[in-house]
Amino acid sequence: MTRRQYTVALIPGDGIGQEVVPSARACLDAVATKHHFGLEFDELDWGSARYRRDGAMMPEDGFDRLAASDAILLGAVGEPDIPDTVTLWGLLIPIRRTFHQYVNLRPMRLLPGVTSPVRGGENIDLAIVRENVEGEYSEVGGRMYRGRPEESAVQESVFTRVGVERVARYAGDLAARRRGFVTSATKSNGIVHTMPFWDEVVEQTLAAYPDVRREQILIDALAARLVLDPSRFDVIVASNLFGDILSDLTAALAGSIGIAPSGNINPERDHPSMFEPVHGSAPDIAGKGVANPVGQLWAASMMLEHLGEQEAAADLLGSVEAVMAKGVLTRDLGGDASTADVTAAVTEQIGG
Known part of the structure; x- marks a missing residue:
């Protein structure tokens, strides 16, 4: 039987996106192995650092490169010293419009361990x-x-x-x-x-x-x-x-904007859809290892569901919930766990 294989364009972007996207990648690798499908990540260095270097958030052939993927997983966009009209309108919003991602789906419910x-x-x-x-x-x-x-x-x-x-x-x-x-x-x-x-x-x-x-x-x-x-x-x-x-x-x-996911959906599937947390780049905590990866993980679960991997999607989000129920919470939720702590706990939960 042919193994199911997907290509995911990975854009960590700015701020805590550089921390929570690797967390999602680790958990996605674990759940893909468990559920017997493959994920090939095309990691892209698009964002404010590229803008400072090259004068653009993404390269001229960026849309062609994204179009070859089955889905896009984005971390965050934005830096305090660069106007949002440059960062968001140079990356996030053009992707939404070029790929007719006219639905922004944002589910929310109270997760275990949160008040x-x-x-x-x-x-x-x-x-x-x-x-x-x-x-x-x-x-x-x-x-x-x-x-x-x-x-x-x-x-x-x-x-x-x-x-x-x-x-x-x-x-x-x-x-x-x-x-x-x-x-x-x-x-x-x-x-x-x-x-x-x-x-x-x-x-x-x-x-x-x-x-x-x-x-x-x-x-x-x-x-x-x-x-x-x-x-x-x-x-x-x-x-x-x-x-x-x-x-x-x-x-x-x-409980926290740190848990909120979103999917930029092209319902007709003529183009790849893009999944991201709602929280933004959070420059005040970037680089400190305390960012909550749950919004990114929930967005990754939405991506798997969109790709047709419903069991894996439920397993990923269920593992996040199980870990939170055990009290593994970042400080925005009243806990003391680091980004790495949550990532390790979720990957271990997925592995059983």
Whole structure:
């Protein structure tokens, strides 16, 4: 029988990405060996160090190289001395858009050994489906009269029917496999054009799912309800900006942004999808060996599931949970374990 083989483009990137990506690679090697498939890693030195050296976050043929992979595992992007408009817009966002990764899936639940800071947080189990390539993060706009008193800036939000429909369908399909409930984040009482359009298209799209309950909630009220009653939510579908903010909030409700994963998904599989933790490069703790690798490991589990290795994906995340239940926690979760401690414990758990 032919051994299943996958090529994974590995981009540690910046800051703690340089620490948590090796952790994920070690755990992926262990779980691949156990479940009898192969992972070939194409490790890429793309990031801020390359920008300082060559003037670009990635090479000119970067997209061609990524296109040859089955999936992309990213660590983090960003350095304090380089503007985000250079780092994120030179690597992360172009990958999302070039490969039509229009769904940003961000699941969250309370993991073993962690105490939620809010009442009811112990029952949090939801997924945010964030529109990932348009909305408020469009490139339409500009600045005029830089440095003068009349300096001005214009940023246009762009919502298309195709873009809203496809992310709403993804949310409907996901909810049908979960608890059958979709909440749509909106601000149609204050944003007069794009948000009413979002509401209309989401409602029309989800009407095709008769077994899925749906509601729309204004973003400010939704943020409050997430804190007061997080367990009531199942799938939240949101625009690019709202989904970005809400996913950080839900991670905090579940104990730490350090555990939060995400998948930049191309549902049609015409291009590779990219998986990454939500936490960013965390320069304040980079190089200290204390970074929480759980977000990266959970993202790696999502990657395996996307590749069709469901048993291995469940084994990896289950091993993370088993280790956390034993009290192997990094300091952001109230423990004293290092990145290396968690990595060693998870690989040992996988090996049985």
